[in-house]
Amino acid sequence: MKxxxxxxxxxxxxxxxxxxGILAIAIISYYLFLWYGDFREYTSGRIEAKSIxxxxxxxxxxxxxxxxxxxxNVKDDLKVLETGLxxxxxxxxxxxxxxxxxxEMAESLNIEIRSEKAVSPVDMGEYxxxxxxxxxNATTAKLKNMLFKIQExxxxxxxxxxxxxxxxxxxxxxxxxxxxxxxxxxxxxGE
Amino acid sequence: MWRxxxxxxxxxxxxxxxxxxxxxxxxxxxxxxxxEMVSSVTFAYTGMDxxxxxxxxxxxxxxxxxxxxxxxxxxxxKSWGLVRFLDxxxxxxxALERLIQYEIGRHxxxxxxxxxxxxxxxxxxxxxxxxxxxxxxxEKLELIRKFLxxxxxxxxxxxxxxxxxxxxxxxxxxxxxxxxxLSGFAVRPDVFGNKDTVCVxxxxxxxxxxxxxxxxxxxxxxxxxxIDSDAPAENLCSDFFNKIDIILSxxxxxxxxxxxxxxxxxxxxxxxxxxxxxxxxxVIDSLPGASVxxxxxxxxxxxxxxxxxxAGLGLGSIKVNILPDKRKNNKKTGAxxxxxxxxxxxxxFAGLMISGIIREKRTLEAIEEDVRRNGPELSAVEKLRxxxxxxxxxxxxxxxxxxxxxxxxxxxxxxxDIIPMDAxxxxxxxxxxxxxxxxxxxxxxxGFSGASSRLISLLENSDFFENVEFVGPVTKGTQGxxxxxxxxxxxxxxxxxxxxx
Numbered sequence: 182m183k184x185x186x187x188x189x190x191x192x193x194x195x196x197x198x199x200x201x202g203i204l205a206i207a208i209i210s211y212y213l214f215l216w217y218g219d220f221r222e223y224t225s226g227r228i229e230a231k232s233i234x235x236x237x238x239x240x241x242x243x244x245x246x247x248x249x250x251x252x253x254n255v256k257d258d259l260k261v262l263e264t265g266l267x268x269x270x271x272x273x274x275x276x277x278x279x280x281x282x283x284x285e286m287a288e289s290l291n292i293e294i295r296s297e298k299a300v301s302p303v304d305m306g307e308y309x310x311x312x313x314x315x316x317x318n319a320t321t322a323k324l325k326n327m328l329f330k331i332q333e334x335x336x337x338x339x340x341x342x343x344x345x346x347x348x349x350x351x352x353x354x355x356x357x358x359x360x361x362x363x364x365x366x367x368x369x370x371g372e
Numbered sequence: 373m374w375r376x377x378x379x380x381x382x383x384x385x386x387x388x389x390x391x392x393x394x395x396x397x398x399x400x401x402x403x404x405x406x407x408e409m410v411s412s413v414t415f416a417y418t419g420m421d422x423x424x425x426x427x428x429x430x431x432x433x434x435x436x437x438x439x440x441x442x443x444x445x446x447x448x449x450k451s452w453g454l455v456r457f458l459d460x461x462x463x464x465x466x467a468l469e470r471l472i473q474y475e476i477g478r479h480x481x482x483x484x485x486x487x488x489x490x491x492x493x494x495x496x497x498x499x500x501x502x503x504x505x506x507x508x509x510x511e512k513l514e515l516i517r518k519f520l521x522x523x524x525x526x527x528x529x530x531x532x533x534x535x536x537x538x539x540x541x542x543x544x545x546x547x548x549x550x551x552x553x554l555s556g557f558a559v560r561p562d563v564f565g566n567k568d569t570v571c572v573x574x575x576x577x578x579x580x581x582x583x584x585x586x587x588x589x590x591x592x593x594x595x596x597x598x599i600d601s602d603a604p605a606e607n608l609c610s611d612f613f614n615k616i617d618i619i620l621s622x623x624x625x626x627x628x629x630x631x632x633x634x635x636x637x638x639x640x641x642x643x644x645x646x647x648x649x650x651x652x653x654x655v656i657d658s659l660p661g662a663s664v665x666x667x668x669x670x671x672x673x674x675x676x677x678x679x680x681x682x683a684g685l686g687l688g689s690i691k692v693n694i695l696p697d698k699r700k701n702n703k704k705t706g707a708x709x710x711x712x713x714x715x716x717x718x719x720x721f722a723g724l725m726i727s728g729i730i731r732e733k734r735t736l737e738a739i740e741e742d743v744r745r746n747g748p749e750l751s752a753v754e755k756l757r758x759x760x761x762x763x764x765x766x767x768x769x770x771x772x773x774x775x776x777x778x779x780x781x782x783x784x785x786x787x788x789d790i791i792p793m794d795a796x797x798x799x800x801x802x803x804x805x806x807x808x809x810x811x812x813x814x815x816x817x818x819g820f821s822g823a824s825s826r827l828i829s830l831l832e833n834s835d836f837f838e839n840v841e842f843v844g845p846v847t848k849g850t851q852g853x854x855x856x857x858x859x860x861x862x863x864x865x866x867x868x869x870x871x872x873x
Contacts, residue, residue: 227736239746252759255764259767262771307762332779337773342804343801
């Protein structure tokens with residue numbers, strides 16, 4: 182005697198179930214690998230970027246000794262150069278000092294200064310330019326000597342303006358001269 | 373595709389029930405979709421050498437359904453053996469078998485050498501084990517062996533029919549899917565309830581009424597009931613529950629939580645059983661893998677053979693195997709190895725991915741730590757660099773003032789050199805050009821000359837002047853041509869000079 186039983190699931194349903202299961206696993210695996218790949222790529226990218234940054238940073242840090250040496254040298258140079266700045270705590274004081282200096286130079290050359298005027302300071306970046314204008318009558322030779330003295334001064338003096346007029350065309354030796362000389366002062370001191 | 377799927381996931385098992393007068397064979401298939409009954413056959417059997425028809429019939433059955441299995445699971449009648457529930461005090465699992473052998477000597481009327489036995493631990497309280505013991509005379513089993521050898525088949529599991537029926541009842545609620553099949557971690561059916569559920573099963577076969585008490589999925593009591601089957605269902609139900617109450621009180625249990633009714637008349641009995649308060653009544657009216665077939669009155673007769681076949685697939689909670697050499701189930705070890713291997717593969721796979729992630733994260737952290745450590749040093753260097761830049765700017769400015777300043781003396785000397793003897797100046801104005809380089813300026817000269825136009829070219833040819841032009845009309849006078857000329861002053865040596873120069 183034989184008893185037949187009904188099949189709970191048909192073959193077609195079993196195949197569909199299996200195919201669905203495999204597909205689901207494949208999709209999950211695909212997304213898992215995708216995520217994993219993205220994560221690895223992101224991390225590798227970050228590692229690369231950070232490594233480059235670290236290399237650059239290490240290079241900069243390694244330059245520290247060199248920068249220090251260079252800074253010492255530049256400071257030494259600057260110290261020497263700044264001896265050419267005008268003395269004085271404030272710009273008017275420095276201007277007065279420059280006037281006095283020019284007067285001394287003129288006196289040493291027997292030049293009589295007719296007029297003298299402190300012009301407004303000029304902003305020159307890290308420094309202030311302190312100009313002083315003087316007027317005098319002199320011969321060409323005396324003017325030459327005056328300019329030479331200004332040029333050879335240990336201070337950093339610049340002739341920023343020069344006006345020469347011949348007073349008497351019949352006697353060209355006598356010149357009316359207006360000379361603007363500019364000295365330099367540290368900005369923080371001048372302000 | 374179906375064929376390959378079958379090879380990969382499908383397993384077939386044969387369950388054979390030996391009765392006193394017949395033999396029933398069932399083939400079931402377990403796949404990713406669950407359990408499926410393939411077919412069943414019944415032949416007359418007397419246990420004599422003249423059972424050629426049963427042998428040839430079974431051979432045909434196996435050939436027709438292409439069953440490759442050579443080992444089968446066997447169900448034998450309860451009357452062929454003895455079932456005892458014992459409380460055995462034992463210090464541990466190792467000593468349990470020796471103590472059970474001793475108990476067998478006390479409880480059965482045979483020599484231990486003449487019997488095969490099997491036991492299953494149903495529970496444990498301290499050192500006291502609750503054990504269900506099945507003992508069968510060797511002679512009976514040798515008959516079965518000889519019969520199966522003719523087919524030829526090997527018995528793999530032999531269990532008594534009531535226990536096979538319980539397995540079939542339990543697995544009527546068996547469900548699976550591809551994931552549990554692939555992983556091997558199948559979920560136990562809920563038919564017998566959870567670990568605290570007291571479940572009573574009554575199976576009503578054609579001749580027997582078998583009552584079993586299961587607690588926490590373990591069989592703790594079993595009895596063949598003698599009930600008048602011709603009595604009305606109400607009386608039958610009353611007798612049945614009276615019996616249950618007696619048994620439960622003997623087992624020190626308060627009440628039954630669930631009653632499973634299966635077999636002939638189960639539906640009628642369930643109507644009255646359901647009236648009892650606080651009791652869950654379930655009717656098991658189908659076999660695992662087979663849909664309800666109301667026209668088939670012999671369906672309940674297949675429960676033992678189906679239960680045996682399911683045990684062959686490693687399913688079912690009542691794992692009693694009377695065969696001595698098969699008592700330690702190798703299939704269990706194999707399944708365990710498979711599970712461990714699968715878990716290991718998954719673990720290695722996950723480990724491979726995770727280790728990669730961890731390695732990269734550590735590398736990143738190490739780099740970030742280095743970057744962080746360099747931070748203060750870097751800011752110090754940056755500070756030094758900006759200070760250096762400022763100092764260099766100041767120095768370069770002062771150097772520029774010192775070295776690139778055009779000497780006015782040189783300008784005057786150049787004018788003296790290039791202006792011809794027939795020309796003389798009456799005025800000279802030099803001024804810096806605002807917003808321009810400090811070294812550059814503008815020169816305006818006025819005077820008289822014999823040929824003032826010549827002055828333009830003379831001045832233009834000088835290294836000091838450029839863009840030379842008249843800024844007023846040239847006038848004729850007694851002293852010559854009156855002129856006014858403007859020129860821009862350039863530094864003839866304008867390349868930058870440093871301190872060393």
